[in-house]
Amino acid sequence: MDIKTLHDADVIGITTAKTAFDTLATAFGQHVENWQHEVIDRLSHSEWTGTAAGHANTRIQTLHNELQAAQQEIGLVSRALQDAYDGFAAAQAHLISALDDAKTHKLTVADDGGITWDKDPNSPNFAGNDADSQVQQIQARITAALNEADHADQTINARLAHLATNASNGTGLDSATAKADTDAANALQQAPAAGTDPNSVKAWWNSLTDAQQQRMILNHPDQIGNLDGIPAAVRNKANQTNLKNLIQNYNLQLTNLGPEPKKMLSVAETNGGPVENPDYTEWKRKRDALQEKLDGFQNIQKRLDGKLDDGLGGPGSNPPLLLLGIGDQGQGRAIISWGDPDKAKNVSSLVPGLNSTLAGVGGGDAKTAKRIYDSAVKSANDNLEPAPSIASVFWLGYDAPQLDGPSVLMKDRAVEGGAAYNQFLAGLRATHEGAPAHVTAQGHSYGSLVVGQATQHPGGLAADDIILVGSPGVGVDKASQLGVGADHVYVGTAKNDPVAAAPAPGMFVPGWAAYEAITNPDGLWHGTDPASQGFGAQRFSVADGTITDSHDNYFGKDHKGGDSLPNIGKIVSGHGNTITREDPR
Template identity: 45%
Template sequence: MDITSLYNANINNITTAKNAFDTLAKAFGQHVDAWQHEVADRLSASQWTGPSSAKAHGRIADLGGQLRAARQEISFVSKALANAAEQFALAQSHLISALDDAKNAKLNVAPDGRITWDNEPSSPNFAGAGAETAAVAISNRITAALNEAVHADQEISTRLSHLAANASSGTGLNAATVAQDQAAETARENIPVAGTDPNSVKQWWNGLSEAQQQKFIEAHPDRIGNLDGIPAVARDRANRITLQQAKQDLQLQFDHLGPEPPAKVAGVSGAVSNPARDEWERRKALLQEQLNGVNAIDERLTTKVDERNPPTYLLGFDTRGNGHAIVAVNNPDTADNVSTYVPGTGARLGGIKGDIVRSDRMVAAANEASNRSKTTSSITWVGYDAPQSIVPDATKDTYAKDAASSLHGFEAGLRATHQGTPSNNTILGHSYGTTTVGYAMRDKGLPVDNVVLIASPGAGVEHARDLGVDPSHVFVAKGDIDRIDMAPPLRADNLVSNGANNIGSWYGVVQNPDHHLIHGRDPMVPDFGARVIPTTPGTGHSDYWNDGSASLQAMGEIIAGKRNS
């Protein structure tokens, strides 16, 4: 496929062929219906019996099935042509758009794709200082448009060749063949349900044309944007649509809250607190908080990309409950190193701005660790309902258990959509996020290379090896003034064990006291078997990502694969 062929392609010819097959299918269908009524139904209603009748009835029934199969196969030809017209039209529009932009930028595009421009500042056709950068971008768009057309050509050829073979061999008259063809058509049109194996989702997505993919993104952005196995670029496009829709919806709800109800209402024995006022305040606070989160994400997505602000991708989004969002700094599908950061207690849509800042800092730390020889994507995963209070929420492990399947699906999706050599993947949890990570790894297994547990109240396991990765790739950290290790265990035997170990250490009898926290053994104790990373003196529970801190530097080295031996 070349520029001239695609630019001059008459898509109407495909549409004309599609319309002709529509007419044929309609006429053939009418003949089938007439035959059924005039021949098959009359024969069934007749009084004819005997051996010849049985044979005739059987043959008529077989012929009816063959006619219905042929009718459906003709409709598949029409559908294939319709899809081809959409695909070629989209590829052609992308090419024309790129060529128009090239013309506006004073770039000259040759038929073979070479791009030239006038470098003379005094010339009226001077393309400007950024001409080379613009030319590269235009060239990439032209190549992408031509590739779309090639894909469309290959797909229509494959589908029509298959249907033609069915027709010439007679297999298209077989109900089983038609059922297989119908299943293939259905697969192209139906979105896999949430929780489907990400590899199957990726295979389904790859089987769609770009036009079909775009239609799904535009028609069902909420489903495509949150489906593991869909590539990051497509999820981002879908979720940006959902984000803007949510922004408008939240603002509308906020604007229509109505006036604030009175604080008190009359009761039996005097004025009492007004429940309507409490609900109004709760609703207002939630809407304002979610708007803050949406605006923070929108601001980061639209920030001009430069060395300090890498491109950002929205890989998941909804406003259910406290809201959820998954934000990637850099594209995880093309990055050499990919980290997923799972925040803990209090994590929700409204507070995601600070978590994205942490992802930005981890990318910068990994870049420094690798001297920018490798690309890194850091993902903030607020894809679960995190506990919102230390007591009683964070004392429960139900939040971690409920998140296990979602986190596993997301990590499996990262593996399924990654391009080229498998990336070095790190899962990193903070506080209750380490419990969420630990439970997912224990119960589901996560396809990651490294685990980092920061300020953990327990990861649901007794030993690093129970996480399903090489213990030498499990890293832990706790700041010197972080009191997360004061979270007491719930089990009585662990309380007794803690007391005995503490007393033993005071008297020098126990050199490395074991210790259990509320969600399992303290990952910092030697018996857990993890590698301890350094922290800067004065590190509290929220200080691990401070600029210049020893813990941030260590995280960057782990994510970049520099501490994995």
């Protein structure tokens, strides 16, 4: 597609063709209806019986099915032409807008896309001191419009070619074929269900024209933004809308709770001492739950807007901050990424653990992901790599256990979270551009158990390296069982980390302690200690820390975790062979 072809294209002619096919479909439908009334209905009410009648009725019914299939196929041509018009009209409008802006800025665009301008400040046609910047923007917009037209051309051509083949070879008269074609056309207007194979999701997304894609983002931001297999930039765009909708919705729900009931019931109301009003108790429970999520959503919005005064910036920062997931399921869901994982050479994805909440994602958790990013960039620079390309994801796609109950002692949240995390990384693998990225799956605290469970799904985890820090066990006995090779499993454990030293459950059962110590000396609450020699992973150096701070210092600034963060950066950037090592315990 070139500029002149798209600019001069008579897209209105497509609507003329669509109208003609609509007329044909209507007329054909009337013939099918007449066939039903004048032939089939008459025969069904006749007295004609016998062998010949049976054969005739069978053949007539077959003809009726073929006519109905043909009617469906004609209608599908009309739908394809409508999508063609929408796609080409949008691309043409984008091109014309870019060319008009170029003219406004006194830039001349040639048919081949080259741009020239007057650089003489004394000339009445001087393009201005910002001409270079304007040229880059205009060129990018022109390229995007041409690519949009090419995409529409390819997808619509494939649909029309398929329907034309059906018409020429007779397969379009088959009811099953017509149904399959109709289902495929309907699928273009409906997002795949959550949990669909990411490669299938990617294929579906690529089958849409740009105009159809934009309609899906506009009409279904919650589905598109959280669907693994959708490109990261698209997910970010959809989730920006979804986040604003969630904030609006939760503000509305808080308003609809009504005024606060009185807190206490009087002696007269209870025929006894004053007690807390049950209506107040329920109102407060609902209010607190809504407010907690709203605070989390608003904090993430502030982070994206660059309104948190901590120097990390927002959407215009370098690297860009993308919102890859947001939702209010359970305790809340949020996935953010410093850098675009679809374009990065090295991708890290951290799963948090104990006490992680939605409210923390926009604050300290965003800082953690950025520290990993910075450490990986430094490692790449130290190894003299040109233009290091990193993406650092913070993945809160599950209900992390809290210290308000026994959830941290159970495996069920890790099993559920592991399935979602496995799907997420598969999605990143599917949408990555160019050569596959070097992917590092990271798990901190209970999050390491989530990563461990994610590796146990058929096909394994779409990761090249695994980092486990502050781990209470990952649900397997050997590093080799995690599917990436024991030499690609890295473990960091602070000497004084209480979580990474939580004993196996049997140690708390009278009579079992001695047996457990003998039969499973490296046992933790969720399996074999990943830092033990028997587990077989590579252990990297971290600071001992104290019993109160060591668990949270693995990604800490100012080297509170010793060599921990620099080692993590080396692994993420693909230089795990340069880590500072520590002997397993």
